[in-house]
Amino acid sequence: MSDSREPTGPDDGPTEPSGGGSDRPDGTELRLSVPDMDCSSCAGKVEGALDREGVLSVDTRPTTGVVVLTYDPERTDVEALTAAVERAGYAVADAESDGVADDLFTSPRAIATAIGGGLLAVGLVLEWLLPGLDPTLVTLGGIGFLGPYVVTGASVAYLLAVAVAGPPILRNGFYSLRGLSLDIDLLMSVGVVAALLVDLPFEAATLAVLFSVAELLERYSIDRARTSLRELMELSPDEAVVIRDGDEETVPVESVATGERLAVRPGERVPLDGVVREGSGAVDESPITGESVPAEKASGDEVYAGSINEAGYLEIEATAPASESTIAKVVELVEAANGEETRAERFVDRFAGVYTPVVVVGAILTAALGPVLVGGGAETWFVRGLTLLVVACPCAFVISTPVSVVSGVTAAARNGVLIKGGEHLEAAGDVDAVALDKTGTLTRGELSVTDVVPLGGRDAADVLACATAIERRSEHPVAEAIVSRGEETEVRADADSTDVTGFEALTGEGVRADLDGKTHYAGKPSLFADLGFDLSHAHVRSDGGVVRGAERHESAEDAPETPDPEPCDHGKYLDLASETIPRLQAEGKTVVLVGTETELEGVIAVADTVRPEAAWVVDRLHDLGVDRVAMLTGDNERTARAIGDRVGVDEVRAELLPDEKVAAVRELAAETEGGVAMVGDGINDAPALAAADVGIAMGAAGTDTAIETADVALMADDLTRLPYVIDLSARASDTIRRNIGATLAVKAVLAAGAPLGYVSVAMAVVVGDMGMSLGVTGNALRLGNVEPAEPPASSAESADSDARSVEPGA
Numbered sequence: 001m002s003d004s005r006e007p008t009g010p011d012d013g014p015t016e017p018s019g020g021g022s023d024r025p026d027g028t029e030l031r032l033s034v035p036d037m038d039c040s041s042c043a044g045k046v047e048g049a050l051d052r053e054g055v056l057s058v059d060t061r062p063t064t065g066v067v068v069l070t071y072d073p074e075r076t077d078v079e080a081l082t083a084a085v086e087r088a089g090y091a092v093a094d095a096e097s098d099g100v101a102d103d104l105f106t107s108p109r110a111i112a113t114a115i116g117g118g119l120l121a122v123g124l125v126l127e128w129l130l131p132g133l134d135p136t137l138v139t140l141g142g143i144g145f146l147g148p149y150v151v152t153g154a155s156v157a158y159l160l161a162v163a164v165a166g167p168p169i170l171r172n173g174f175y176s177l178r179g180l181s182l183d184i185d186l187l188m189s190v191g192v193v194a195a196l197l198v199d200l201p202f203e204a205a206t207l208a209v210l211f212s213v214a215e216l217l218e219r220y221s222i223d224r225a226r227t228s229l230r231e232l233m234e235l236s237p238d239e240a241v242v243i244r245d246g247d248e249e250t251v252p253v254e255s256v257a258t259g260e261r262l263a264v265r266p267g268e269r270v271p272l273d274g275v276v277r278e279g280s281g282a283v284d285e286s287p288i289t290g291e292s293v294p295a296e297k298a299s300g301d302e303v304y305a306g307s308i309n310e311a312g313y314l315e316i317e318a319t320a321p322a323s324e325s326t327i328a329k330v331v332e333l334v335e336a337a338n339g340e341e342t343r344a345e346r347f348v349d350r351f352a353g354v355y356t357p358v359v360v361v362g363a364i365l366t367a368a369l370g371p372v373l374v375g376g377g378a379e380t381w382f383v384r385g386l387t388l389l390v391v392a393c394p395c396a397f398v399i400s401t402p403v404s405v406v407s408g409v410t411a412a413a414r415n416g417v418l419i420k421g422g423e424h425l426e427a428a429g430d431v432d433a434v435a436l437d438k439t440g441t442l443t444r445g446e447l448s449v450t451d452v453v454p455l456g457g458r459d460a461a462d463v464l465a466c467a468t469a470i471e472r473r474s475e476h477p478v479a480e481a482i483v484s485r486g487e488e489t490e491v492r493a494d495a496d497s498t499d500v501t502g503f504e505a506l507t508g509e510g511v512r513a514d515l516d517g518k519t520h521y522a523g524k525p526s527l528f529a530d531l532g533f534d535l536s537h538a539h540v541r542s543d544g545g546v547v548r549g550a551e552r553h554e555s556a557e558d559a560p561e562t563p564d565p566e567p568c569d570h571g572k573y574l575d576l577a578s579e580t581i582p583r584l585q586a587e588g589k590t591v592v593l594v595g596t597e598t599e600l601e602g603v604i605a606v607a608d609t610v611r612p613e614a615a616w617v618v619d620r621l622h623d624l625g626v627d628r629v630a631m632l633t634g635d636n637e638r639t640a641r642a643i644g645d646r647v648g649v650d651e652v653r654a655e656l657l658p659d660e661k662v663a664a665v666r667e668l669a670a671e672t673e674g675g676v677a678m679v680g681d682g683i684n685d686a687p688a689l690a691a692a693d694v695g696i697a698m699g700a701a702g703t704d705t706a707i708e709t710a711d712v713a714l715m716a717d718d719l720t721r722l723p724y725v726i727d728l729s730a731r732a733s734d735t736i737r738r739n740i741g742a743t744l745a746v747k748a749v750l751a752a753g754a755p756l757g758y759v760s761v762a763m764a765v766v767v768g769d770m771g772m773s774l775g776v777t778g779n780a781l782r783l784g785n786v787e788p789a790e791p792p793a794s795s796a797e798s799a800d801s802d803a804r805s806v807e808p809g810a
Contacts, residue, residue, distance in 0.1 A: 027056045027070040030078060033093040034085060035065040035101065038222045040349065040398045041176075041183035042090065048179045049088035050081065063402040064226060089175035100223045104216065109168055113212040116165030120205045123157035127202070149199050158201035166192055166208040168215075182356055184393040184769070191389050191761075198382055203761050207390070210762060214770030218395070218777070222403070235287045235306035236327045240271035243315065253322040264314045270307045273325045274316035275300065281312020288326055288416065288715055330418055330715075342422040344736045345401045352394035359392035359751060366755045383761065388754040390764035391747060396772035400739035404780035408732040411784045416715045417725055424711040426736070428694045428729035432674030434626050434722075435665055435688070438633035438640060440681045441698050441719065442647055443608040447481035450589055451605035453580060455538050463602030465491035467594045469498040470513045470522045474505060478590055481606045482522075510592070520596055525581050528593045528600065535577035538600050576603065588639035613720050614647040616791040620723040624730065630668060632661050632678075632688065661688040669693065679722060696725065724788035732783055739776040746772055 037046055043060035046067060050058050054076030059068040071081060082092050104110060126134040137156065140149040173189025176182075188211050195204035240253045243261040253271045256262070261277065264270055270283070282294035285307040294310050297303060303316055305325035322328060367385025371378050405422035412419050419425050439445050452460045468486030471479035502514040509530075510523015521527060529535060574580050580603060581591050589605040618629050631649045633640050633656065640654035653664050665688050669676045675693030678685065689695030689710060697710035699717035714721045750768045753759040 028073050029068065029070050030081060032067040032069070032082065032085060033065060034067055034090045035093050036090050037062050037065055037067070038219060039395060040402070041181065041185075041395075044183070045088045045175060045179050045181050046085055046090060048181070049084045052076065052084060055081070063222065063406045087175075088179065089172055100226045101219065104220055104223065109212065110216055112164050112168075113209065113216060116161040116205070116209045116212065119157045119161035119164065120209045123154040123161065123202065123205065126152070126157065127154035155201045158205035159196075161205040162192060162196065162201070162208045165212045166204075169208060169211060182360065184395050187356075187360070187389055187392055191386050194382075195386060198379065200379070200383065200386075203383060203386060206762050207386075207765065210765040210770065214765060214773065217770060218399070218773045222399075222777070226406075235269070236322070236325065237269045237271045256318055256322065258318055258321060260318050262316045262318060264309045264316060266309055266311050266313070268309055270303050270305055270309060270314075270316065272305050272316075272318045272322060273320045274303055274318045276303060276314055277317050278315035279313045281314055282310045283314075284308040284310050285716070286416070287414075288330070326715075330413055342401060342405065342426045342736075344426065344740065345422070348394075348397045348401060348740065352397050355397075355747075356392050356394050359388060362751070362755070363388035363392060370755070380757070384755050384757055387759055387761050387764045388751065390761060391750045391754055391759070391768050393769050395769060396743040396747075396776050397740065399773060400743060400776040400780065401736050403777050404732055404736045404739065404783060407780050407783040408728055408786075411786055412725070412728055415721065415724065415788055416718065417721050417728075418713040418715060419725070419729075420711050420713075424694055425729050425732050427675055428677060428712065428725055429731075429733035430674045431626060431677045431694060431726060431729075432672040433628040433630065433668045433676045434621055434726075435630045435632050435661075435668060435676060435678045435692065436649065437678075437680035437685050437688075438631055438635055438643055439608060441679055442614045442631060442643060442649075443610050445608065445681075447477050447590075447606050448609055449481055449485040449604060450607050450609065451584060451603070453540075453574070453603040453605075455540055455574070455595075455600045455602050458601050460602075461489075461491045463594055463604065464489065465498070466515065466520060466601060467522050467592070467604055469500050469515055470503075470511055470520055470594070472500070473503045473513070474511050478592060478606050479511070479522075482592070482604060518596060520594070520601075522592055522594045525576070525591060525593055528595060531597060533595070533600055535581070536575050537573050538576045540574055586638060586642060588635075588642035610643060610646050611719055613791045617719050617722055618648045620789065621726065624723060624726050626726065627672060627674075628668065630664070632656055632664050634661075658685075658687050661685065662691045664688075665691045677726075696722065720791055721788060724786075727789070728783065728786050731786055735780055735783060739779055743772050743776060 034046060037043055037060065039062055043062040046060055047058050050067075050069060054072045054074075056070040056072060061067070067085070069081065085092055101107065134153045136150060136152050138151045140151070169185065169192060170189050172185035176186035176189075188207060192204050192207050195201070195207065236253070238253060239250050240256050241263040242249050242251055242256055243263055248263055256272060262271060262274065266281070276297050276299050278299065280296070280298040283297045283303055284294045285304060287306045287308070288304045295301075297312075297314065302319075303314070304327065305322070306327040363385045365385075366388055367382045370376065370381030370384065374381075401422070405425055408425050409419045409422070412425075419428070436442055449464075452463055454460050454463045464482075464486050467482050468491060471482045474480075499516050500513050501517075502512075502519070504512045506512055506521075506523060506527065509527040510521060512519060512521050514520070521531070525535060576593075584591050584603075584605045587605075587607070589607040592604045592606065593600065593602075594604060595601045621629050628651070629649045630651045630653060631640065631644050631647075632653050633643075635654060637654040640652050644652035656664060665676055665678055669692075677694040677696055678688045678692035679696045679698065680686075680689055681698055689697065694711050696712040696714065698714050698719070712725055714725075747768060750759050750764055754764065
């Protein structure tokens with residue numbers, strides 16, 4: 001067997017990502033791949049086998065076939081731990097194994113099952129279709145109430161079927177008995193052996209063959225869930241092209257050190273997280289962020305392992321080893337998603353713990369007391385008891401929830417959403433209220449120019465060029481927004497050619513500088529009022545050119561009205577003091593006036609622009625059944641109200657400190673029947689995220705803090721993924737409930753019908769065990785087809801055009 005052990009600890013060299021960290025002071029972490037551990041019963045036996053001296057903690061993940069444990073290397077070792085797992089009946093595979101059996105239907109067990117099925121068919125033909133060809137080979141004496149054993153050709157075929165298909169069942173049953181685990185392996189083993197002892201070879205063969213088929217099909221279903229995880233793992237390439245001493249060398253990604261340069265050509269995947277140092281191109285980051293539009297990358301931009309370079313040659317400096325890349329963290333967290341039990345899983349475990357022993361006792365009483373209390377042959381009642389024993393199997397109950405969780409979590413990861421576990425998936429489906437941070441969530445989190453109003457004889461380009469030249473030396477965020485806007489437009493050349501001297505920052509008011517020898521100001525309206533300007537009467541060009549800026553609206557009706565200039569003796573004027581400035585400020589914008597000591601040149605409005613999809617997201621949340629959508633912000637009341645009205649939230653809470661946001665989340669929780677989700681940036685809103693039932697971090701790709709602390713992380717800076725989380729989670733919860741309900745109903749019918757003779761052994765296996773297990777698994781895997789809804793085209797167009805140009809208006 002190849003090396004399957006990867007201990008990680010202070011003295012063990014490179015570590016493998018495993019959720020909680022590897023270099024722990026209280027022990028060494030070990031990760032084992034145990035592919036055959038595919039149900040909670042299997043996990044229980046593995047945990048029991050590892051309940052030994054020196055083992056500090058055990059985390060079994062049956063849906064992915066992985067065991068992560070922490071042990072004291074001074075009291076036990078890797079070989080002893082591996083041997084303990086294998087003594088429980090589970091082979092430990094290669095460490096690189098993903099638990100998917102690619103040769104499942106050509107494996108030794110599959111071949112043995114097929115042969116057993118053929119022998120069972122031969123026995124059926126001889127016994128029922130061609131009885132004249134079924135020879136009686138030998139007759140043996142009976143035991144007690146049992147009659148003589150009659151060995152025929154059909155019974156020999158049945159016995160051979162048991163001999164071929166039964167050993168894996170009996171072996172697993174032995175391990176279950178040794179571990180005192182009342183599970184399906186033990187129940188089926190008892191059934192097979194008991195049927196043989198009482199001369200029921202057909203029932204024994206039916207159990208052995210059909211249960212082996214059920215095991216193979218269930219493993220196939222589990223492998224389908226594991227395959228979705230393998231697809232995530234395959235996103236990151238195994239090799240990287242490293243530039244060393246001027247030469248390119250292809251090496252395993254694990255051997256690349258932080259700081260080394262990597263060459264990535266068009267069509268290749270980025271092997272490690274890093275920063276572009278040379279070259280430029282379009283990179284498809286959808287494997288990480290779910291964003292379908294390629295991102296343009298140039299020197300200084302971050303890139304993530306697993307993303308695809310679609311165009312252009314890139315040289316990337318690695319910023320993290322392979323084990324700590326963003327995709328590695330996503331894979332590890334998705335793999336561990338079923339580590340914490342959901343409420344549904346806890347219910348199922350408690351129910352199965354009562355259901356199984358009760359039905360087993362019922363099976364024993366049926367076989368033992370049926371002939372006495374009701375009458376009839378002992379063989380008939382034994383078969384009914386055996387059938388009830390099969391019905392006692394809780395497999396369909398147990399796998400319904402974890403498969404749903406893994407299917408939902410992996411589907412979310414493919415769409416750029418990281419859900420940290422089944423508990424959070426379940427909780428998000430019960431959300432009745434959503435609290436949204438404003439800055440960086442409902443808005444872009446970056447200031448930009450929204451309006452330009454030229455005054456005097458100037459046009460918008462003159463005003464923006466003047467403001468850009470003045471503000472270039474300022475470090476204020478408003479100044480940066482103006483400069484950024486100016487550099488994006490045709491006024492950049494005019495600003496570059498202007499001679500700027502005598503720059504001075506006027507604390508709390510604005511800035512002053514000499515442009516080509518003439519003093520200019522840019523700042524608050526109060527600055528110009530102090531300079532003696534009458535802001536209630538500001539002249540504009542004779543054509544009345546008031547320029548509306550970059551802020552876009554879905555329709556003309558949504559745009560605020562801009563009053564026409566009023567006529568006066570000198571042309572036309574605007575009332576800045578009473579109309580223009582208050583109107584812009586009411587829209588949540590910061591107003592900057594530009595001019596000289598004797599003349600007003602224009603007004604510029606700056607704001608943190610609302611995400612064009614924000615209103616659609618709020619409407620979509622309401623459509624999905626969220627009763628209340630609240631905005632929580634530390635910004636001022638006026639700006640918050642303007643943003644809140646624009647996006648359509650149900651309530652706005654402004655001027656909140658971090659602890660007040662926590663209180664607001666708790667108030668929402670007290671006022672709603674379901675849970676509360678808080679959406680923020682994952683760092684500044686950390687207390688509120690922690691206080692909510694579900695904390696959702698925006699734009700978490702490459703952000704360690706967000707990935708580690710949030711319950712759900714939207715890897716891209718894409719608010720449209722928020723309704724997807726709620727929708728997927730609600731569907732997952734519904735799927736789990738339907739699976740449990742259907743299983744309960746079928747088991748109840750079978751359990752009631754078995755003692756009455758209405759249910760055969762074959763029906764109990766095919767319907768109650770194999771059928772229900774496949775049914776709930778298939779239903780759960782449908783969650784992988786849930787895709788995010790997209791906002792209307794008008795929102796996308798608005799997003800593309802927002803903050804790109806200054807256009808003249810009426």
